[in-house]
Structures are given as structure tokens and as C-alpha cells.
Amino acid sequence: MTRVFSGVQPSGDMHIGNYLGAFRQWVEDQHSSDAFYCIVDLHALTVDTDPEMLRSRTVDAAINLLAVGLDPQICTIFVQSHVPEHAQLSWLLECMASMGELRRMTQFKEKGAGRESVRVGLFTYPVLMTADILLYDAERVPVGDDQRQHLELARNLAIRFNNRYGDTFVVPAPSVPRVAARVMDLQDPTQKMSKSSISPTGTVAILDSADQIEKKVRRAVTDPGKEVVYDPVNKPGISNLLDILAAVTGKSNSELATEYHSYAQLKSDVAEALIELLRPIQQRHAQLSADPGEVLAILARGAERAQSIAAVTLERAANAMGLLPPKLI
Ligand code: AMP
Ligand code: TRP
Secondary structure, three states: OOEEEEEEOOOOOOEHHHHHHHHHHHHHHHHHOEEEEEEOHHHHOOOOOOHHHHHHHHHHHHHHHHHOOOOOOOOEEEEHHHOOHHHHHHHHHHOOOOHHHHHOOHHHHHHHOOOOOOOHHHHHHHHHHHHHHHOOOOOEEEOOHHHHHHHHHHHHHHHHHHHHHOOOOOOOEEEOOOOOOOOEOOOOOOOEOOOOOOOHHHOOEOOOOHHHHHHHHHOOOOOOOOOOOOOOOOOHHHHHHHHHHHHHHOOOHHHHHHHOOOHHHHHHHHHHHHHHHHHHHHHHHHHHHOOHHHHHHHHHHHHHHHHHHHHHHHHHHHHHHOOOOOOOO
């Protein structure tokens, strides 16, 4: 079976960009692959986060992943910091990466821009992400479009390591959905929808009420003119709404465009489609939240299975690099 790995940061409310760009693929992949899904709490430390908030968001991230349909009987869900091999392999890989290639990472440039002080972890973030993936010999990594560059780095580091120290890692490939790979902010359709958005009205959270969804979509920024056409360059607002509707309904965005003659009708259908899409997820979220003990037990079992694989890969990499094993083997 193909090994699949992906991760999500417990850094805020999960939104429809996460769902359409990533989680939907994860749910599908769990049936056909040996899939590992990781709540990357170490990555969330790269910007200042309240400790209690981080802990509760980590549990909530797990509840969200279960609510969208991940089944712990057939895939592995775990928390990154529960498997210390992630941080350990990250160090070995930091010794393979160059300052220049990390400096070119656009996410680092965006998140670091304008800050007086930037945490070193924010700079080395993509190396930790590489470690996440390589530890599980993952062949495929289902992610949204914004992670392509990080995946390219992961591939380069795997290839470089294999060339220098012998065949050690599987070289992973990204898997980016054809539609909704980059859901844009409803208030600023030139920016991707994100957990750290400054305008909460631009982001539709997975747990938003029907009323909130309806209001946010109705107030979404649209473009001059009245015609509904799919044109991401000149009509980014309308095109984003068409992309969202296409992703939810399975129709093509340009085909959908021909069905609408007013922005208002399109918005009303987008809101309705999202409300219907999220309703069952919200119901499961409410049920799971009532039993956090069960969620913690799922995470503990997930970490145990993850570690049994990660430990073997870490040892292989450490040996290849010439580290002395702690005991004779
Ligand atoms: P993050 O919220 O950054 O932890 O991302 C978790 C997953 O969701 C990653 O695979 C991202 O690529 C994906 N993702 C995040 N934001 C969006 C978006 N606006 N559109 C599509 N995919 C997204
Ligand atoms: N960097 C990813 C994001 O912000 C999260 C992530 C961390 C990840 N490790 C990963 C995604 C490994 C895929 C594989 O969305």
C-alpha cells in the first residue's frame, strides 16, 4: 500500500480552505493507502502562542480531523511532539540544508516580514516538515497549493541525503487537488484563506453557524461589473466563489459560471452548499467533544504506531551519517 503523510498546525480555527484543499483528500486516501496524519504542534511554536491555548487547540485539531471523517481504525492520527524522532531527524536534516535554500522559502518571507524578531524555528520550519514526511517513507503528501515549495525542499533534501550517504529515504511527491487547491480570503481574494487572517469575516471556519456562513458569503468582496464569469485575474472574488462551489458540487467552475446571472444568486447558493457540507461535520464535532478521553486515547494509540515506524527510519539515517549507535547491534 502507498504510504501517505500529511500535517496540520493547531494554530487556530480550521477553515474551508483546510477542508477543501487538504482534509477531503486525506479522508479519501485513508481507504486506499497506509495514511499518517499529524497535528504538528512543534510547528505551531514557531510563532508566539499561549501555552494553554496551544494545548486546547491540539485536542480540538484532533476532534476536527475525526469529525471530517478520518477513521482511526484505518489511518494513524497523532501529535508530532509525542514522537520525539521528528525533532531528532530534523537536526540531522538541518545539517544537510543550506541557509540560501531556506531563505528562499516564500512562507518564511511572508510570515517573517515586518517582524522585529523572528524565531529561528520559523526559519528552519520547512526542515522539520521534511523530517515529518521522510520519517514515514511517505510516497505521497496531500496538501494545498501553498505547500508546494516546502515539498520541493523535502524532495531535494531526500535526494541530497541519498546521494551523499546512500539510499536512506523515499523521495516524496506532493498531491495537490485540481480544484480548491488555494481557497482565497472572502474579504481579500488576492490572499489565501488562512487561520491567521486579520479579517475573521474573510474566513469560513468549519464550525461556523449557518447564520455566520450566510453573512460572510453575502458580504464577500466581489468585483466590478455584474457578469458571473470565471476569470481569476480580473474577477478574483467571483472566481473564488465559483471555485468553492465547484469543489463542493463537483461541477466545473466555468460550467457553473454560465448558470448564474447575478452575484446575489451565486452567493446564496455558495452559502447553502457550505452550510450543507459542514452540517454533518459539526454534528460529529459536537459528539466527539463530549468525550475528550476517547480522543486522547486515539492520539496515544496513533503515537505508538507512528513511533514504531519513525524510530526505524531515524536509526537508519543516524547510522548512514556515521553516528555511533548507543549499544552494539
Ligand atoms: P495549515 O492551516 O497551514 O496547517 O494547513 C493545513 C493544510 O491545509 C495544508 O495542506 C494546506 O496546504 C491546506 N490549506 C491551508 N489553507 C488553505 C487554503 N486557503 N486553500 C487550500 N488549502 C489550504
Ligand atoms: N507546513 C504545513 C502547513 O502549514 C503543515 C505541515 C507540517 C505538513 N508538516 C507537514 C504538511 C508534513 C504536510 C506534510 O500547512
